[in-house]
Amino acid sequence: xxxxxxxxxxxxxxxxxxxxxxxxxxxxxxxxxxxxxxxxxxxxxxxxxxxxxxxxxxxxxxxxxxxxxxxxxxxxxxxxxxxxxxxxxxxxxxxxxxxxxxxxxxxxxxxxxxxxxxxxxxxxxxxxxxxxxxxxxxxxxxxxxxxxxxxxxxxxxxxxxxxxxxxxxxxxxxxxxxxxxxxxxxxxxxxxxxxxxxxxxxxxxxxxxxxxxxxxxxxxxxxxxxxxxxxxxxxxxxxxxxxxxxxxxxxxxxxxxxxxxxxxxxxxxxxxxxxxxxxxxxxxxxxxxxxxxxxxxxxxxxxxxxxxxxxxxxxxxxxxxxxxxxxxxxxxxxxxxxxxxxxxxx
Amino acid sequence: xxxxxxxxxxxxxxxxxxxxxxxxxxxxxxxxxxxxxxxxxxxxxxxxxxxxxxxxxxxxxxxxxxxxxxxxxxxxxxxxxxxxxxxxxxxxxxxxxxxxxxxxxxxxxxxxxxxxxxxxxxxxxxxxxxxxxxxxxxxxxxxxxxxxxxxxxxxxxxxxxxxxxxxxxxxxxxxxxxxxxxxxxxxxxxxxxxxxxxxxxxxxxxxxxxxxxxxxxxxxxxxxxxxxxxxxxxxxxxxxxxxxxxxxxxxxxxxxxxxxxxxxxxxxxxxxxxxxxxxxxxxxxxxxxxxxxxxxxxxxxxxxxxxxxxxxxxxxxxxxxxxxxxxxxxxxxxxxxxxxxxxxxxxxxxxxxxxxxxxxxxxxxxxxxxxxxxxxxxxxxxxxxxxxxxxxxxxxxxxxxxxxxxxxxxxxxxxxxxxxxxxxxxxxxxxxxxxxxxxxxxxxxxxxxxxxxxxxxxxxxxxxxxxxxxxxxxxxxxxxxxxxxxxxxxxxxxxxxxxxxxxx
Numbered sequence: 001x002x003x004x005x006x007x008x009x010x011x012x013x014x015x016x017x018x019x020x021x022x023x024x025x026x027x028x029x030x031x032x033x034x035x036x037x038x039x040x041x042x043x044x045x046x047x048x049x050x051x052x053x054x055x056x057x058x059x060x061x062x063x064x065x066x067x068x069x070x071x072x073x074x075x076x077x078x079x080x081x082x083x084x085x086x087x088x089x090x091x092x093x094x095x096x097x098x099x100x101x102x103x104x105x106x107x108x109x110x111x112x113x114x115x116x117x118x119x120x121x122x123x124x125x126x127x128x129x130x131x132x133x134x135x136x137x138x139x140x141x142x143x144x145x146x147x148x149x150x151x152x153x154x155x156x157x158x159x160x161x162x163x164x165x166x167x168x169x170x171x172x173x174x175x176x177x178x179x180x181x182x183x184x185x186x187x188x189x190x191x192x193x194x195x196x197x198x199x200x201x202x203x204x205x206x207x208x209x210x211x212x213x214x215x216x217x218x219x220x221x222x223x224x225x226x227x228x229x230x231x232x233x234x235x236x237x238x239x240x241x242x243x244x245x246x247x248x249x250x251x252x253x254x255x256x257x258x259x260x261x262x263x264x265x266x267x268x269x270x271x272x273x274x275x276x277x278x279x280x281x282x283x284x285x286x287x288x289x290x291x292x293x294x295x296x297x298x299x300x301x302x303x304x305x306x307x308x309x310x311x312x313x314x315x316x317x318x319x320x321x322x323x324x325x326x327x328x329x330x331x332x333x334x335x336x337x338x339x340x341x342x343x344x345x346x
Numbered sequence: 347x348x349x350x351x352x353x354x355x356x357x358x359x360x361x362x363x364x365x366x367x368x369x370x371x372x373x374x375x376x377x378x379x380x381x382x383x384x385x386x387x388x389x390x391x392x393x394x395x396x397x398x399x400x401x402x403x404x405x406x407x408x409x410x411x412x413x414x415x416x417x418x419x420x421x422x423x424x425x426x427x428x429x430x431x432x433x434x435x436x437x438x439x440x441x442x443x444x445x446x447x448x449x450x451x452x453x454x455x456x457x458x459x460x461x462x463x464x465x466x467x468x469x470x471x472x473x474x475x476x477x478x479x480x481x482x483x484x485x486x487x488x489x490x491x492x493x494x495x496x497x498x499x500x501x502x503x504x505x506x507x508x509x510x511x512x513x514x515x516x517x518x519x520x521x522x523x524x525x526x527x528x529x530x531x532x533x534x535x536x537x538x539x540x541x542x543x544x545x546x547x548x549x550x551x552x553x554x555x556x557x558x559x560x561x562x563x564x565x566x567x568x569x570x571x572x573x574x575x576x577x578x579x580x581x582x583x584x585x586x587x588x589x590x591x592x593x594x595x596x597x598x599x600x601x602x603x604x605x606x607x608x609x610x611x612x613x614x615x616x617x618x619x620x621x622x623x624x625x626x627x628x629x630x631x632x633x634x635x636x637x638x639x640x641x642x643x644x645x646x647x648x649x650x651x652x653x654x655x656x657x658x659x660x661x662x663x664x665x666x667x668x669x670x671x672x673x674x675x676x677x678x679x680x681x682x683x684x685x686x687x688x689x690x691x692x693x694x695x696x697x698x699x700x701x702x703x704x705x706x707x708x709x710x711x712x713x714x715x716x717x718x719x720x721x722x723x724x725x726x727x728x729x730x731x732x733x734x735x736x737x738x739x740x741x742x743x744x745x746x747x748x749x750x751x752x753x754x755x756x757x758x759x760x761x762x763x764x765x766x767x768x769x770x771x772x773x774x775x776x777x778x779x780x781x782x783x784x785x786x787x788x789x790x791x792x793x794x795x796x797x798x799x800x801x802x803x804x805x806x807x808x809x810x811x812x813x814x815x816x817x818x819x820x821x822x823x824x825x826x827x828x829x830x831x832x833x834x835x836x837x838x839x840x841x842x843x844x845x846x847x848x849x850x
Contacts, residue, residue, distance in 0.1 A: 201464075201466075202463040202464050202466075203462065203463065203464065204454065204456055204458075204462070204464060207445070207449060207453070207456065207464065208454070210442070210444060210445060211442045211445060211453055213444070214442035214443055214444040214445060215440060215441075215442050215443065217440065218440035218441065218442055219442070221424060221440055222453050222454055223424075223425050223428075223454055224453070224454055277444070281442070281443070281444035282444040
């Protein structure tokens, strides 16, 4: 019985360092908020117009689009996969929404969003099926569908463009109206992120996503339907990208064949900056959404302080590397304990 | 406390299992009773793990019966075995490093509250209660990442209790544990027994079997030897049952006159792996590193070759000290290592046979920075011929070869460097009997040509048949060293299980 006390004595310092690492990991969100405060503060000191209502609303609406996409991408990345096709899905869904209004000017708002949802879901089903049934790595599958969907979009749209004048005001309002100083889009993102964050904590299916990303083989041994869950993750990601496509159109009010090009990388950058492990298993939707807000705010701040937009790209990249270095640092703190474990395995 | 009068909770009768031509289990038999800890012992390769995997539902036996409460049952997969109340604690548990301890325990079966939401508070409370029941302290909220093996096993045991497992199988649970952790595990095993669980305790270490078990089953060569109450057996009788078989004519050992000292290992220590290991290997000599899995044999070999750094001690080749942690220096000094896992570490499976053979000798087949295909092919053909490699075309990928021929390809790759010291780790694991004899003949010839050979082997007949001297490791320390003439299976087994004092 004495060895219990001894064990505790041996364990204590080790679990101390773990507690530190876990603290850092779990309070990643706080770090992003802190960075956000610094960025906003610095930009405002340089140019007080940065905190003007118009600019704040523009940042919130723009980052809302990225944050919404980040919800689906987070779920996919947590399962140790990646969805590169979301920019293309957003593009084709946005164009389809516009065309729908051109041909049926009086169509009801919910129908429009249902169509956008259906398009996104269909794309997600295709991604999910190829990844889980044909067992092709998702990086390759979604790179393929990125080009295929964009190609279909291009063939369909040609050189055409749908403009704000062809869209009803009830639709455009979503993009510019505000409630309590926050744009509709911002509210939509806030509610969606809050709901998704809660769901990812509270449902078995969601915890399965984490388990799969953490160790796919162990997940299979534990009786988790790995294929079905990964499929679901891609469908979710596609569906969200579809709906976000319609919202995107309401914000920018004009759409052509290149809408949403490159969004996938902005979203993945936001997700990684937000603390979601690129090899799956950990991270939160809230973190990813804050990452989206931070990256968007930085870009906006650089414009306000008159820095070339090329620099803003470089800075986004730098932030991405910093985020990954930070994760590495946490991993290294845990590494000594991991090493003794691996040695002990013999 | 034993309830041996009642029917066994689970029983396996005349179970057989083959993997291709390898008969892993020829006649497996076990009966487990509630409230009883049953020990299962046997040498490496005796079929213990196969038997455990049949109980786990991982393998399905080719023949024989599985009885659950006296009724015949069939497990097609792990899920059915779990549903029948059988929980397996493997030597290396598979947890989700990114999930908390509590989540790991309840994965897929989390307690729910309204709207099918996970009841996190109840989950943590129940996890805490389980640990209390087991008499251990482990924070349910911490992540599983970085837990010690012992703590990971605790999580698995707690998981087993949540599924109301009646049978708990522990497959060599103590192999990676410290002494304190083993004591803790023993207390938990006793707790489980007192609860009325049936426990199957698989272990190499006889003192552990005698410490926790009420009944012991001995297996040898895939067969059930006997099952007896622990009171009726002694360490001696168990060892005799575990070994004791005829030596085959598999070992064409050529007697050689050992020459100069090639390898001198002095007080070599690597924290957590091995301590104070000293021995020498002379030219023309085959020295075997014997011991149980996990005794630190491969680790010593890896350190000598420079894959892992050592913390203290020295390694000398022909009187010159090697720097720690440098495979390049080890290779330059004339060491070659044929690793245990040839698929992962010995060969590049998608490369052609000739590429693989020439891979360690690129210096001899290149001019400037360019590899000469012609000389690469000549080199490979030369060695393939000498080793009697059976292949269709040298340009075929190396995975097209059979296991035994793959092993020859690895040997060819290293012999091409004309090593002064050849380290072979489990040279004949998983290859057929015919090729086995050929590999043995080859090693013997190399020794006769003056190469110093350090052989790691878990097969006692191989050790006894091939080695001039035998160094037995136990828990990372040299337990005993035998000359060829003094060694027999009993004595080696005694030393390998840490029972050197009682050795005959």
